[in-house]
Amino acid sequence: MWARKPTPAVIWYDAVYLSKDQVFDPTADIKLGVYTRPRSLLVGEGYVQSADVFIPSGSGGPYFIIVVANSGSSLNEYGAVGNNMGIASAATIVSFSPPADLAVNAASVSPASVLAGGSVTINWTVGNVSTNPAVGQWTDALFLSPSPVWDLSAVPVGYANHGGGLNPSATYNNSLPVNVPPLTPGAYYAYVRTDVPQ
Numbered sequence: 468m469w470a471r472k473p474t475p476a477v478i479w480y481d482a483v484y485l486s487k488d489q490v491f492d493p494t495a496d497i498k499l500g501v502y503t504r505p506r507s508l509l510v511g512e513g514y515v516q517s518a519d520v521f522i523p524s525g526s527g528g529p530y531f532i533i534v535v536a537n538s539g540s541s542l543n544e545y546g547a548v549g550n551n552m553g554i555a556s557a558a559t560i561v562s563f564s565p566p567a568d569l570a571v572n573a574a575s576v577s578p579a580s581v582l583a584g585g586s587v588t589i590n591w592t593v594g595n596v597s598t599n600p601a602v603g604q605w606t607d608a609l610f611l612s613p614s615p616v617w618d619l620s621a622v623p624v625g626y627a628n629h630g631g632g633l634n635p636s637a638t639y640n641n642s643l644p645v646n647v648p649p650l651t652p653g654a655y656y657a658y659v660r661t662d663v664p665q
Contacts, residue, residue, distance in 0.1 A: 536552070
């Protein structure tokens with residue numbers, strides 16, 4: 468028989484997942500966040516925790532919230548741990564946001580010349596050219612290419628995340644210093660592609 472004891476002074480974490488069903492699958496379910504437990508617990512005690520989570524774009528339809536206590540098993544528990552999981556009894560309906568249209572309005576590089584292995588700064592502007600707000604976060608990818616027309620010769624040199632969304636007709640400016648890879652000497656063009664998959 469296990470003795471009932473207060474939890475030791477160990478940090479543990481609760482993980483929140485989004486699942487298509489009520490069966491937990493850590494490889495298929497979407498992890499929304501990991502949260503530190505608020506305090507140690509005496510025997511018979513509990514705590515209430517809440518969090519604002521970001522629902523990834525592209526997720527739509529019915530989803531179940533699954534919470535896994537002591538995710539990662541940093542706290543050594545005595546006895547059965549099958550009760551460490553809570554699964555919502557009803558699905559939450561996730562609706563797709565109305566589609567937006569992001570476009571790169573401008574891109575430039577400074578300085579104009581550099582040695583291979585050196586550093587340049589790529590500057591760019593992205594606009595929302597739709598009548599719907601762009602909601603969530605996305606990634607801009609930066610490339611250098613010897614071709615004046617986009618093709619597969621473009622070499623990725625950096626990525627930049629953008630959060631906070633973008634209203635219709637609004638724009639944002641960004642810049643990123645990048646290291647020039649060991650390319651064949653010559654003229655290169657900077658390309659920026661917005662909302663790329665990571």
